[in-house]
Amino acid sequence: MLAQVNNISLAFNDLGTGLPLVFLHAFPLNRTMWVDQETALSTQFRVITIDLRGHGESDAPLWRYSLDQAADDVCGLLDHLSIKQAVFVGLSMGGYILFAFYRKYAERVKGMVLADTRAQADTEDGKRARFEMAQVAYKQGPSAIADIMIPKLLSPATIQTRPELVQRVRTMIEGNQVSGIAGDLMAMAERPDSLPLLQQITCPTQIIVGELDGPTPPSDARLMADRIHNARLAVIPGAGHLSNLEQPELFNEAIRSFGSNLTR
């Protein structure tokens, strides 16, 4: 489905009924990374997955990328769907957007799941690496970004033994436009430190991390769990950064249990 939000067209799926769960994907993927969650969780919840601006079937304008803008787009889609409050699941960049969303629209957040993400801002080296990756995207296109990102996103065992999953991730990355990839990289480089926000989060929070996550390792997840009041932490064995794709059943179970507690 498509909605006109903030002067662009945003693609989304809306499946099932009940407590709305809104899923925000990672960089540089799209809403199809949540297919296993849609299938498993839409029997019990209303599951909404979004192609963030610059991704998948949503528009990828040449400029206007920031995490605040992405948060405004999510809020615009909630308004379009007449949803006052939802549980949000953000994985990696989706988690960064969730921090931006919470800063602006805390009253819309019934609960949040921060998966394979971190609260810290980029280091200076990290910002430089973003700029270099944007140059690669511009000069060599999205397939060169897939070559760089796949070893970061998936665990070595997944890369060796699950070629169909590797291909799925590659197809998602290659389906993006360079404007979206570069826009995300600038947006992530400019994001503020969210460590001071953690103590201000008052909604129920579930943290999930793959035990083999390299880009946002379990130590980052523990830091968030220590600072967010009453947060729960689930470490998913045998999963890397894309824990929802590598171990969907364990990931879904964590969300199901968190969501079920919120509907009681």
Ligand code: MLT
């Ligand atoms: C992601 O998976 O969204 C990215 O790895 C996040 C990042 O590059 O910081």
